[in-house]
Amino acid sequence: MDTALIFHMCRDEEWRAAAAAGVYEGSSQDRADGFIHFSTATQIADSAARHRAGQDGLVLIAIDPAVLGSALRWEPARDGVPFPHLYAGLPVPAVAWVKPLPLGPDGVHRFPDLHGPGLLP
Numbered sequence: 001m002d003t004a005l006i007f008h009m010c011r012d013e014e015w016r017a018a019a020a021a022g023v024y025e026g027s028s029q030d031r032a033d034g035f036i037h038f039s040t041a042t043q044i045a046d047s048a049a050r051h052r053a054g055q056d057g058l059v060l061i062a063i064d065p066a067v068l069g070s071a072l073r074w075e076p077a078r079d080g081v082p083f084p085h086l087y088a089g090l091p092v093p094a095v096a097w098v099k100p101l102p103l104g105p106d107g108v109h110r111f112p113d114l115h116g117p118g119l120l121p
Helices: 012-021 028-033 044-051 065-071
Strands: 006-011 058-063 072-076 082-086 095-101
Touching: 006 012, 006 044, 012 058, 058 065, 065 072, 065 082
Parallel strands: none
Antiparallel strands: 006 058, 058 095, 072 082
16 A cells, blocks of 8 residues: 555644644544545545535644554545545544645645655655
8 A cells, every 4th residue: 555644634623622632533524434534645635625625724634654553444435446544543643744724716725745855755
């Protein structure tokens, strides 16, 4: 599987609460599904368009999948393509970085450079 960073989007206030608690338990949708949804750098923009279209006040969380151990599973989702799913809470110290995920004037999320120097191996 992809060994580069994986990504999750959530509301800024959800992340702030997780940072204070030391663990992120996922969004209401994650909890309903029984795992935290992640995407790779090549999947994240499509995931945003499908599941977070037009939502403002989001942050993008980057995680090195190697630190998540066996609780991270790569499972087929859309069109049989494997997506990373975390079957545990996400420990805040495991997070590589958190950045705002603003909407552009067209209502589409504006992602930071996920392949720039120092961001992805």
